[in-house]
Amino acid sequence: MFLLGIDYLSALATALASLLSALLLLAVSRQLWTLAWNVTRDRDSKLPLPKGSMGWPLLGETLHWMVQGANFHASRREKYGNVFKTHLLGRPVIRVTGAENIRKILMGEHSLVSAQWPLSTRILLGTNTLANSSGELHRHRRRMLARVFSHAALDSYIPGTQRLVRSRVQAWCRQGAPLAVYPAAKALTFCIAIRILLGLRAADHQLDHLSCIFEQLMENIFSLPLDIPFSGLRKGIKARNALHDYLEKAITEKLQLGDPSACPDALDLMLTGARENGKEPSLQELKESAVELIFAAFSTTASACTSLVLLLLQHSQVLAKARQELRQHGLIRRCQCDRDAAGHGPCEKRAGGVSHGNPRLAAGEDVARDSNCPPAPGNPARSKEWPQTRTGQHPSFAQAQGNGHLQSPPFGSQGAACPEAAAAAAGTEPGGGCEDCQRSLSLEVLLRLRYLDCVIKEVLRLLPPVSGGYRTALQTFELNGCQIPKGWNIIYSIRDTQETAAVYLNPDRFDPDRFGPERDESKAGRFNYLPFGGGVRSCIGKELARVILKTLAIELISSAHWDLASASYPSMQTVPVVHPVDGLKVRFRRLNDKEKCK
Numbered sequence: 001m002f003l004l005g006i007d008y009l010s011a012l013a014t015a016l017a018s019l020l021s022a023l024l025l026l027a028v029s030r031q032l033w034t035l036a037w038n039v040t041r042d043r044d045s046k047l048p049l050p051k052g053s054m055g056w057p058l059l060g061e062t063l064h065w066m067v068q069g070a071n072f073h074a075s076r077r078e079k080y081g082n083v084f085k086t087h088l089l090g091r092p093v094i095r096v097t098g099a100e101n102i103r104k105i106l107m108g109e110h111s112l113v114s115a116q117w118p119l120s121t122r123i124l125l126g127t128n129t130l131a132n133s134s135g136e137l138h139r140h141r142r143r144m145l146a147r148v149f150s151h152a153a154l155d156s157y158i159p160g161t162q163r164l165v166r167s168r169v170q171a172w173c174r175q176g177a178p179l180a181v182y183p184a185a186k187a188l189t190f191c192i193a194i195r196i197l198l199g200l201r202a203a204d205h206q207l208d209h210l211s212c213i214f215e216q217l218m219e220n221i222f223s224l225p226l227d228i229p230f231s232g233l234r235k236g237i238k239a240r241n242a243l244h245d246y247l248e249k250a251i252t253e254k255l256q257l258g259d260p261s262a263c264p265d266a267l268d269l270m271l272t273g274a275r276e277n278g279k280e281p282s283l284q285e286l287k288e289s290a291v292e293l294i295f296a297a298f299s300t301t302a303s304a305c306t307s308l309v310l311l312l313l314q315h316s317q318v319l320a321k322a323r324q325e326l327r328q329h330g331l332i333r334r335c336q337c338d339r340d341a342a343g344h345g346p347c348e349k350r351a352g353g354v355s356h357g358n359p360r361l362a363a364g365e366d367v368a369r370d371s372n373c374p375p376a377p378g379n380p381a382r383s384k385e386w387p388q389t390r391t392g393q394h395p396s397f398a399q400a401q402g403n404g405h406l407q408s409p410p411f412g413s414q415g416a417a418c419p420e421a422a423a424a425a426a427g428t429e430p431g432g433g434c435e436d437c438q439r440s441l442s443l444e445v446l447l448r449l450r451y452l453d454c455v456i457k458e459v460l461r462l463l464p465p466v467s468g469g470y471r472t473a474l475q476t477f478e479l480n481g482c483q484i485p486k487g488w489n490i491i492y493s494i495r496d497t498q499e500t501a502a503v504y505l506n507p508d509r510f511d512p513d514r515f516g517p518e519r520d521e522s523k524a525g526r527f528n529y530l531p532f533g534g535g536v537r538s539c540i541g542k543e544l545a546r547v548i549l550k551t552l553a554i555e556l557i558s559s560a561h562w563d564l565a566s567a568s569y570p571s572m573q574t575v576p577v578v579h580p581v582d583g584l585k586v587r588f589r590r591l592n593d594k595e596k597c598k
Contacts (some may be wrong), residue, residue, distance in 0.1 A: 026056075033057040037085075037092060040485060042476040047483035050094055052076065052085035060087025062224065069574040070467070073496060083480040089118045090225055093489045094479075095468075097496040099527040101480055105471060105492050106527065106535035110135070113471035113490060115537055119225040124217060124236045125295065126288035130540065142540060143277050147269040148197075148293075149541055155443045156263060157544070160196045162441050162551050164188070169555045173590040178565030180583030181309050185302040187211060192548060193297040198290055199265030200250045210246060213239050217291075218299050222576050240291070247287045266293055296541045297548075303465035303577040304545065305552050306584055311459055311510050312553075313562060313586065314569070318455060318512055323557050325451045331439050332558045446550050454512040456549050457522075460531035461498050462510055465577045468493045469533050494530055495574070501528040561595065562588045 037054050053076075055061035065072045065088055073095060076084050082097040096105060105113055114134050117125075122132050130141045147153060168188050172179050190211045194200050202210065216239040223232030251267065264272075270289060274281045281289070312319045326332045439445070447453075471490040476483055484490065499507055503524035504514065514521045522529040532539035539545070556562070565587045570580035 029057050030055075037087070040092075042483055042485050045476050045478075045483040047478055047481065049485070050083045050085045050480075050482040051080040052095075054085065054087040054092070058090075060090070062088050062090075066575060070495065070572070073467070073493060077496060081480070083482055088489075088491075089120065089222065091118070091489045092485075093491055094473075094484050095491050095493060096479065097493040097500065098480075099497060099501060099525045102492045102497060102530070102534070103527045104479060105490060106533070106537075108477075109471075109536050110474075112474060112477050114474055115470065116472040116489065117470045118222055118489075120223045120233050120236065121221050123225070123233065124221055124240050125292060126284075128285045128288040129292040130289075131292065138537075140277060140279060144270050144273040144279070144281070145289075145540055147273040148266045149544055151443065153264075153266075153269060154543055154547055157196050158441050158443065158446075158547060158551070161192055161548060162555070164191060164196065165548075165551050165555050166559075169552075169560055169588075170590075172588040173560055175588070178585045178587050181586050182302065182306045182579045182583040185305040185309075186215070186298060188552075189298050189302045189305065189548065190214065190294065193294045197266045197293055197297060197544075199263075199267060200254060202250070206246075210243065213242050213246075214294060214298060217243065218295075218576060221295075243291060244287050247290050248283060251283065251286055251290070293541075296539070297544070299577045300465040301545050301548055303579050304460060304463075304549055306579060307463040307465075308456070308459050308549060308553060309556070309562065309586065310569070310580065310584055311462065312455075312557075313564060315510050318510070319557065322452055322455055322553070325449060326554060326558050329445070329448060331445075331554060333439070441551060441554065443547070446547065449550065449554075451512065451516075452550060452553060454515040455553065456546060457515045457529075458510060458512040459549075461504075461529060463572070463578050464494045464498060464531040467491075467495045467574055467578075469537070494533070495578075497527070498529060498531070501525070503528050559591055560588050561591055562586045 033056065034054050038049065041049050053061065055064070061072070065086075068075070076086065076095070077097055082101060084095055086093050086095060096102060109115070115131070115138075116122075117131055125132060127133070128141075130138065130145060133141050165188065168184070172184065187207075191207060194202050194207060194210070217236055220232040220236030220239070223236060225233060227233050227237065254267070267286065267290070270286070271281065312322075323332065468491045471492065473484050473486050473488050473490060476486045478484070498504075501507065503521050505511075505521065513519060527534060530538075532542040532545075563586065565585040566582060570582045570584060572578055573581050
């Protein structure tokens with residue numbers, strides 16, 4: 001018995017010694033890791049590196065960042081200041097907050113810094129994308145995309161977007177059961193990107209499948225750059241390849257068919273813009289551009305849509321004021337149609353908007369294949385702005401031998417009626433709803449809604465979808481009294497800057513009037529408000545995002561009421577974009593005419 005006790009104590013002592021040795025080894029390795037990065041500072045500069053921690057060997061602080069989300073940056077900013085160092089996703093990083101600091105970063109594009117997303121993002125999105133290009137390639141890509149987001153193009157996307165949004169909102173109201181807003185918003189924005197922006201006529205089951213694939217891509221867009229089995233990067237590559245396979249077939253088929261009744265969409269406009277600049281995009285470039293457009297319209301816009309629903313739910317006085325503005329502009333009208341006992345008007349029944357009339361619509365699917373339309377005939381002011389439409393001929397399409405470039409004839413000047421116009425003439429309304437009692441939207445109408453514009457701005461200030469932007473130092477330079485070494489990555493913080501900017505009165509409060517003409521607090525500093533970034537790399541699709549947000553806001557405010565379906569408001573997760581951890585469970589119902597007039 002005595003011998004057994006000695007053996008037990010000996011084993012315990014050995015285990016403790018091993019544990020202490022392991023802890024000592026970890027501590028020493030961490031100190032050596034920090035020392036190694038301190039040695040990499042630029043010796044030609046007398047300035048110190050920013051304060052901060054480089055975390056653990058190889059991993060850095062990546063795990064802390066993924067787990068803590070926004071609290072990671074907030075806690076380190078409080079401890080180290082507005083400029084601090086860290087190590088994320090395998091790279092040394094300088095995190096920057098504050099309008100003046102960010103101004104130097106954004107205005108130093110091509111001289112002090114160059115845009116560079118994490119390696120995993122560059123691999124998954126591709127080298128031909130706007131986000132991953134620089135110099136002349138970036139300028140060429142931006143010119144190619146300029147037509148896609150021009151005033152005329154945006155105006156052409158609105159009719160199809162409004163119909164699609166309206167049909168989804170009606171389906172949410174009919175559902176009765178609690179709805180997770182964030183997944184529903186992602187389904188909506190994905191559908192807008194595929195059907196309206198890219199003009200691809202994917203069936204509903206294809207959309208569901210593609211959405212799942214794209215979701216897997218997004219989940220791994222910021223991952224450790226390790227292409228090994230079961231890694232996040234490997235999963236992302238698999239999802240990207242599956243998406244590219246579909247897009248290759250869809251784009252090829254779309255351009256081969258050359259539907260003479262179709263209206264120019266983003267792919268058509270990119271081809272036209274590229275040819276005008278003497279470039280012929282390859283099929284690979286078109287696939288990567290399509291993925292980038294979906295990427296831009298999918299998670300970030302869905303995040304902002306969800307934040308819009310959340311903040312209007314939390315601030316009923318803002319909702320009431322926005323509803324009053326819609327009434328003043330004739331966007332909320334008492335329906336004059338005869339309605340049945342269930343409250344459905346003839347237009348809805350005619351379009352299959354009732355569950356017994358169209359079971360697919362009751363399940364939330366879109367019967368119509370929405371597509372973008374040019375300005376309606378008879379509106380010369382807007383038609384004048386629209387550049388070109390397809391010819392009535394079926395264009396030929398071929399892949400040039402050996403170079404992978406796509407060939408198709410240029411657009412002509414004669415256009416054909418859009419499917420939506422033909423549907424309206426036939427007495428059917430894609431997406432459901434009583435069109436006679438609801439006003440159609442246009443850019444001109446949206447621009448007149450000043451208070452709604454303030455609401456959208458405040459949503460994007462308080463809950464910007466992305467936390468910041470990525471840059472790489474092209475040379476060592478000074479920032480906030482510290483050196484930023486050449487080659488180090490830089491993340492400028494959008495969220496922290498907008499939350500802490502001194503120009504905002506009560507920055508934690510949701511107050512759309514801060515952007516009204518009497519106050520307009522954003523005028524005090526150009527870089528205090530930057531939900532879409534800034535400088536030469538500001539988001540080129542920001543106006544499309546605003547169009548989608550305003551369209552959703554108008555459809556919700558004018559026709560729906562919603563209540564929180566969970567016990568309390570959810571906390572927010574910030575990676576890869578801002579979203580509620582439970583998706584924001586809400587119960588929607590349709591407003592009656594009496595409520596609309598309140």
